[in-house]
Amino acid sequence: xxxxxxxxxxxxxxGVGPEIIVKALSTPEIYDISRPxxxxxxxIMERAVKIVGADLRCHAIQDPADGVYERGTIDVVDxxxxxxDLPFAKVDGRAGKAAYxxxxxxxxxAMKQEVHAIVTAPLNKEALNLxxxxxxxxxxxLGHLTGQKDFSMMLTSPxxxxxxxxxxxxxxxxxxxLTKERxxxxxxxxQETLQxxxxxxxxxxxxxxxxxxxxxGLFGDEEETKILPAIxxxxxxxxxVSGPEPPDTVFxxxxxxxxxxxxxxxxxxxxxxxxxxxxxxxxxxVTVGLPCIRTSVDHGTAFPVAGTGxxxxxxxxxxxRLGAQMAKVKFADLLKD
Numbered sequence: 509x510x511x512x513x514x515x516x517x518x519x520x521x522x523g524v525g526p527e528i529i530v531k532a533l534s535t536p537e538i539y540d541i542s543r544p545x546x547x548x549x550x551x552i553m554e555r556a557v558k559i560v561g562a563d564l565r566c567h568a569i570q571d572p573a574d575g576v577y578e579r580g581t582i583d584v585v586d587x588x589x590x591x592x593d594l595p596f597a598k599v600d601g602r603a604g605k606a607a608y609x610x611x612x613x614x615x616x617x618a619m620k621q622e623v624h625a626i627v628t629a630p631l632n633k634e635a636l637n638l639x640x641x642x643x644x645x646x647x648x649x650l651g652h653l654t655g656q657k658d659f660s661m662m663l664t665s666p667x668x669x670x671x672x673x674x675x676x677x678x679x680x681x682x683x684x685x686l687t688k689e690r691x692x693x694x695x696x697x698x699q700e701t702l703q704x705x706x707x708x709x710x711x712x713x714x715x716x717x718x719x720x721x722x723x724x725g726l727f728g729d730e731e732e733t734k735i736l737p738a739i740x741x742x743x744x745x746x747x748x749v750s751g752p753e754p755p756d757t758v759f760x761x762x763x764x765x766x767x768x769x770x771x772x773x774x775x776x777x778x779x780x781x782x783x784x785x786x787x788x789x790x791x792x793x794v795t796v797g798l799p800c801i802r803t804s805v806d807h808g809t810a811f812p813v814a815g816t817g818x819x820x821x822x823x824x825x826x827x828x829r830l831g832a833q834m835a836k837v838k839f840a841d842l843l844k845d
Contacts (some may be wrong), residue, residue: 510843511543512624513572515585515614516827518548518603519629521594521604523809524819526556531631531821532580532828534562538569538683542832543577545569545623547610550571550586552594557582559817585613596815599632605639607631608649615653618800624839625651625801627829629824630809644676647795650802655789659797660694662701662770663779663806664830667763669770670696670779671796680773683730686717691772697796698770704837705830713758713768714739714751715778721752735774789822792830801838803831 519525538544550568557564559611569575570588575583576607589606617623628646642775651659662671673694675684689743702710718728731752742749759782762768773779785793805823
């Protein structure tokens with residue numbers, strides 16, 4: 509089987525994205541499992557190589573088909589859209605606009621199946637907006653570029669996986685955004701994505717929204733009116749789904765007792781907090797429900813250490829591994845020798 513092509517977007521160049529990419533691509537393992545290509549700016553990637561002190565060269569290309577994919581060489585689809593002296597650790601609209609353009613170009617090739625997974629370095633949302641790109645983040649950008657509206661965010665770590673029914677909205681809007689249809693859709697996405705990850709029969713827990721899962725309506729009725737009906741519909745399909753589970757215990761049961769493969773969470777921080785407590789450096793963000801695979805680091809641009817060479821590549825490494833694994837399953841026929 510041929511190795512999948514991973515399109516790595518450089519992220520915000522004022523942050524640590526280029527440095528963690530260089531560190532990850534300095535390891536032979538990534539070339540053993542994939543053909544990585546960076547969508548970015550050649551000058552910025554060469555600057556990162558010097559900062560990290562890596563024994564690598566950057567090779568400018570315009571199409572992933574032209575990559576050499578050899579250890580010691582970083583293939584870069586060079587958009588040449590940033591100045592060489594772009595300052596570190598400063599919100600800059602130029603970096604935000606450029607970061608969007610890297611995603612756009614990678615998505616173009618992914619939709620043609622010439623890139624088999626997109627792996628993203630971090631963005632800065634303020635810089636995006638200053639650059640005229642008005643999206644909350646990667647997930648919404650990719651939904652827009654692929655024409656998809658029904659997608660979700662999954663976070664994975666060595667001990668825990670979560671998938672979100674809602675993400676970047678105000679807490680006061682969460683109860684209204686939760687519907688039986690939306691919760692069932694996210695359960696379905698969890699089922700399908702875990703199978704893509706190699707788990708044949710996923711064990712899915714669905715967290716409640718309210719304390720103690722509402723105590724049968726005492727603290728709210730969303731569990732009875734929205735969450736439980738979605739669970740019952742999923743169970744009728746033969747899926748291993750349980751809940752609504754009390755949010756204060758379900759993550760312990762998944763991470764420490766191995767009762768579940770994933771937890772469906774109702775809002776952003778309900779999922780992000782346990783993931784980041786258990787695996788801050790090794791978490792991976794997966795956008796599910798898109799026509800293309802997208803994995804990402806689960807951290808921000810880390811401005812305080814940008815340009816120092818100190819940023820850890822652990823999350824990028826995990827994102828590359830997971831992207832390669834999912835691509836091998838999804839594109840098994842395409843990658844046959």
